[in-house]
Amino acid sequence: MWSPRAQIDRMRFMEQWRQKLDAIEQLDMWQDSVLQLIFDGENVVGVETALKKKFYAPKVILTVGTFLGGLMHFGSTMLPGGRVSEPASYGITDQLIQMGFVAGRMKTGTPARIDGRSVDWSLTTLQEGDAEFNAFSFLSTPDMPRMPQLPCHILYTNEECHEILRGSLDESPLYNGQIDSIGPRYCPSIETKIVTFADKTAHQLFLEPEGAVTNEYYLNGFSSSLPMETQIKALKSIPALRNVRIYRPGYAIEYDYFDPTQLQHTLETKQIAGLYFAGQINGTTGYEEAAGQGLIAGINAHNALKGREPFILGRNEAT
Numbered sequence: 001m002w003s004p005r006a007q008i009d010r011m012r013f014m015e016q017w018r019q020k021l022d023a024i025e026q027l028d029m030w031q032d033s034v035l036q037l038i039f040d041g042e043n044v045v046g047v048e049t050a051l052k053k054k055f056y057a058p059k060v061i062l063t064v065g066t067f068l069g070g071l072m073h074f075g076s077t078m079l080p081g082g083r084v085s086e087p088a089s090y091g092i093t094d095q096l097i098q099m100g101f102v103a104g105r106m107k108t109g110t111p112a113r114i115d116g117r118s119v120d121w122s123l124t125t126l127q128e129g130d131a132e133f134n135a136f137s138f139l140s141t142p143d144m145p146r147m148p149q150l151p152c153h154i155l156y157t158n159e160e161c162h163e164i165l166r167g168s169l170d171e172s173p174l175y176n177g178q179i180d181s182i183g184p185r186y187c188p189s190i191e192t193k194i195v196t197f198a199d200k201t202a203h204q205l206f207l208e209p210e211g212a213v214t215n216e217y218y219l220n221g222f223s224s225s226l227p228m229e230t231q232i233k234a235l236k237s238i239p240a241l242r243n244v245r246i247y248r249p250g251y252a253i254e255y256d257y258f259d260p261t262q263l264q265h266t267l268e269t270k271q272i273a274g275l276y277f278a279g280q281i282n283g284t285t286g287y288e289e290a291a292g293q294g295l296i297a298g299i300n301a302h303n304a305l306k307g308r309e310p311f312i313l314g315r316n317e318a319t
């Protein structure tokens with residue numbers, strides 16, 4: 001429950017937010033899929049969508065994530081998609097290859113989502129969030145009322161769990177040749193961890209709440225492309241998860257990316273003037289890196305339009 005004081009703070013915060021949104025009211029939105037880019041010689045001049053709408057623009061920034069040619073792997077079951085329940089995107093990769101770009105395939109993965117009502121919380125270790133509150137968004141204000149924080153919980157895999165996973169490695173698309181693309185550096189799958197660190201008898205996992213009003217938990221550390229039945233069997237060997245129910249299994253996803261050596265430091269492509277790439281399309285690994293690249297591409301597209309100097313950060317400045 002919000003205290004009367006917190007409610008007043010919240011209303012003040014919402015009002016400040018509304019004022020900030022008014023300031024960006026010149027931004028138009030359109031929800032659709034881009035099927036192809038529109039070129040004029042070696043310049044990009046716009047995009048065309050599935051609804052046959054053409055948008056003309058002197059600068060285009062592609063932030064397509066894992067959606068270009070996205071293919072999800074649940075054991076031997078393969079489903080096209082950019083993420084679960086979201087369609088993959090086709091056409092842009094072929095067009096860019098025809099324009100001289102070099103494309104490759106990368107893969108990443110995600111863990112099962114756990115139903116918190118099926119977890120024996122007494123067999124996990126509580127881990128509270130940060131005590132200090134540091135805002136990240138420019139929309140935040142120092143006196144912003146703090147949202148109630150939810151804790152995470154720590155648990156561990158064990159040798160029985162590793163044995164189940166090891167026994168099913170030939171069903172893992174990562175190990176049986178079904179996937180041959182490489183992943184960005186971080187977030188190794190649980191099957192990769194038991195192979196790479198074969199001497200370890202346990203790996204730490206975190207149950208992270210997906211939101212304040214849901215029973216869904218993200219099982220950080222247990223990313224997997226193994227068949228769903230194997231994932232569930234392995235999870236059930238962990239004491240806190242003996243009776244586990246899941247919302248959905250983990251999976252691996254392969255997608256098209258473009259070697260970032262084809263970019264200038266502004267993130268504008270070397271081949272096509274006015275075309276910028278940001279985020280996972282460049283083979284990035286995580287949220288923060290993708291967000292940082294979006295910012296750099298956006299600033300530089302804007303600066304170029306205004307005839308201003310490029311905004312380029314050195315390695316020692318961009319941390």
Ligand SMILES: Cc1cc2nc3c(=O)[nH]c(=O)nc-3n(C[C@H](O)[C@H](O)[C@H](O)COP(=O)(O)OP(=O)(O)OC[C@H]3O[C@@H](n4cnc5c(N)ncnc54)[C@H](O)[C@@H]3O)c2cc1C
Pocket residue numbers: 032033034035063064065066067068082083089108109110253278279280281284285286287288290291
């Ligand atoms: C399964 C999975 C798990 C991940 N887990 C983590 C994690 O735990 N931690 C972490 O830091 N990172 C994780 N990542 C990576 C992280 O999600 C990405 O690095 C980051 O979101 C990439 O940001 P982005 O802006 O490049 O793309 P995204 O956030 O993927 O956004 C791409 C957007 O482009 C839209 N789009 C794509 N193609 C088209 C088109 N043709 N027309 C119109 N719209 C289009 C999509 O609908 C989507 O909204 C995960 C990624 C995946 C797929």
